[in-house]
Amino acid sequence: MDYNNIFSKLYRELESIADSGKVANYIPELSKVDSNKFGVHLTTVDNQNFSFGDASEKFSIQSIAKVLALTLAYKLEDEKLWKRVGVEPSGTAFNSLFQLETDLGIPRNPLINAGALVVSDILISHLKNPKVEFLEFVRNISGISTINYCPRIVASEKATGYRNTALVNLMKSYGNIKNDIEEVMDFYFNLCSIEMTCQELSKTFLFLADYGISPFSKEKILSKSKSKRINAIMQLCGFYDEAGEFSFKVGLPGKSGVGGGIVAIYPNKYSIAVWSPKLNERGNSNMGIKFLELFTTETQTSIF
Ligand code: DON
DSSP: OOHHHHHHHHHHHHHTSOOOOEEOOSSGGGGGSOTTOOEEEEEETTOOEEEEESTTSOEEOGGGHHHHHHHHHHHHHGGGGGGTSOOSOOOSOTTOOHHHHHTTTOOSOTTSHHHHHHHHHHHHHHOSSHHHHHHHHHHHHHTOTTOBOOHHHHHHHHHHOHHHHHHHHHHHHTTOOOSOHHHHHHHHHHHHTOEEOHHHHHHHGGGGTTTTBOTTTOOBSSOHHHHHHHHHHHHHHTTGGGHHHHHHHTOSOEEEOTTSEEEEEETTTEEEEEEOOEEOTTSSBHHHHHHHHHHHHHHTOOOO
């Protein structure tokens, strides 16, 4: 498949549509990005690579990193994990508080902020040096030793993280946060601050297209069954209150972040990462979703 030609053709189609999205500004540091950036990178399971636009430029992957934290926590906790966090789509915004009280501090799923805070807490309980070991895990999956946290983004999120602080406190009151709140917040903000290019992101997520095997180290990151389940969670929860619409339009498991990135998986074939910083009202990349809708339609690569 000549993905390079398809990328430029679809980009030209997108250029004729006005982008009504807005760059995230509730984390001040994120608003500094050039809003016109656009990149895409696709890596196939047999390691063919296709790039377009700003695919080699780093951006803040934000909530996309929640999938990597979930991967490590699932590996360490096995099925016990689901006592602390559910697997149901929330139908609410990523930072919503209101279900958490009726659900007695158990987040609906690991991809909303509350769920990722619980996953962070679980990782802190398991790891001696959580930030260092988590980064090693991500570098190992991707085979890219330069992947790192961004201290500027961490500081910016810490200064404005009122909703996350509320979520973690509420869950602590129900006994679903075991460690010190400050430590959980620090780990979570570092997790969200990870920077990658589209190329790196697509490579990092390729193990989910390859039934849990890292195509670079050939290491089994997850069992086939666990890899299937992470894809299922992305399919149902990866876009919060827009998960149904993403499934409807794109038809692939995927995950978004407020930095404007999206990664999507076509099992046994490819992992694709798109970056376009302007977000729609649900906090997902506006053009990123439109591009993937055109892409899976053109290439007939939806899982359905
Ligand atoms: O905690 C936050 O609000 C951000 N660090 C992550 C939110 C996010 O990326 C939502 N995804 N679209």
